[in-house]
Amino acid sequence: MxxxxxxxxxxxxxxxxxxxxxxxxxxxxxxxxxxxxxxxxxxxxxxxxxxxxxxxxxxxxxxxxxxxxxxxxxxxxxxxxxxxxxxxxxxxxxxxxxxxxxxxxxxxxxxxxxxxxxxAGRASGILHHGPLSLDPAARQVAVNGEDVVLSRRELVLLEAFLYAPHSVLSAGQLKDSLYGLNDDVESNALNVHIHHLRRKLGNGVIETVRGLGYRLGRAEAVAVPGAAGDPPPGQVSP
CATH class of the missing domain: 3.40.50.2300 (Response regulator)
Known part of the structure; x- marks a missing residue:
């Protein structure tokens, strides 16, 4: 954030x-x-x-x-x-x-x-989305009680979606959540992080809204850890 x-x-x-x-x-x-x-x-x-x-x-x-x-x-x-x-x-x-x-x-x-x-209109300190939970203070993510290992930026990206579950977030907003003004950011960095989240949490966990950005997918789209996603668009530093 x-x-x-x-x-x-x-x-x-x-x-x-x-x-x-x-x-x-x-x-x-x-x-x-x-x-x-x-x-x-x-x-x-x-x-x-x-x-x-x-x-x-x-x-x-x-x-x-x-x-x-x-x-x-x-x-x-x-x-x-x-x-x-x-x-x-x-x-x-x-x-x-x-x-x-x-x-x-x-x-x-x-x-x-x-x-x-x-x-975000949330009362609990733990962010929930169907079987998915994220503890912001502990920096821990789980699906159906099973821990999921995310990189630092994957976790921050997921957190941004969970704090705005009904909003379409632009690529610019998401990049601002991930990087500071003086950070060097590769052009495909956001796409790579979204790909990894989909691979780990289910392909529908993040939806693409053409021309506008991305939004959190339906809770039913959250899959068990290790679900397959799209082919990786490239690699960036964590």
């Missing part, structure tokens, strides 16, 4: 990026409001983390702008301001959650998953 991090403290930003990477989050970081505005127009983010004290203004202004423009991306405010009034102002601006520095990485991750879950 893609996280846009708006944080001007380089040390804090580096720690967040490294910590979230261990949970397979793809993080792109910016340090100013101006850069955040450009990033929101450039990349599809699943959740945004915003610091309040930015060099060119209050991060709450960004949240208010995005909400006024109709952007519904979940936003978590991350700041050292811990007064009740500050928390109320943050949530009233349109932010979905508020976390005070210093913070524990496990709490930040738990809050991000909660935001993603709410945005």
């Amino acid at each position: 893609h996280v846009l991090l708006v944080e001007d403290d380089a040390l804090v930003a580096s720690g967040i990026r490294a910590g979230l990477a261990t949970f397979d989050f793809v993080v792109d970081g910016v340090a100013t409001m101006a850069e955040a505005r450009r990033a929101m127009d450039t990349v599809h983010s699943d959740v945004v983390i915003v610091d309040r004290g930015l060099p060119d203004g209050d991060g709450l202004t960004l949240v208010e702008e995005w909400r006024a423009a109709g952007r519904q991306t979940p936003v978590l405010i991350l700041t050292a301001r811990d007064a009740v009034r500050d928390r109320v102002d943050g949530l009233s601006s349109g932010a979905d959650d508020y976390l005070v520095k210093p913070f524990d990485l496990d709490e930040l991750v738990a809050r991000l998953y909660a935001l993603l879950r709410r945005a």
Whole structure:
């Protein structure tokens, strides 16, 4: 899943990026409001983390702008301001959650998953789709209780579909969930990852919507691990 991090403290930003990477989050970081505005127009983010004290203004202004423009991306405010009034102002601006520095990485991750879950209209922490289950925190996938081994990017791709089970996701959205803005991406990388998911979870687990992108297939399409799929379109690095 893609996280846009708006944080001007380089040390804090580096720690967040490294910590979230261990949970397979793809993080792109910016340090100013101006850069955040450009990033929101450039990349599809699943959740945004915003610091309040930015060099060119209050991060709450960004949240208010995005909400006024109709952007519904979940936003978590991350700041050292811990007064009740500050928390109320943050949530009233349109932010979905508020976390005070210093913070524990496990709490930040738990809050991000909660935001993603709410945005997807899911109540459980475990993502289910028929016999398929994915535990985001443990990074584990199973079919009918049998563990399925996925690569890191295969798991992230599956997670993106499970968090948006009724949506058609464009190739651009999916690539943003898998790669950062500065990553070198081979042209067939997405097709390869989708092929591997189909091979491991059933050929119909992901449906192609011609001209638009891809969507999660019917729950009945999930097959036992090892089901055959289409011939591999090529190879890419994991």
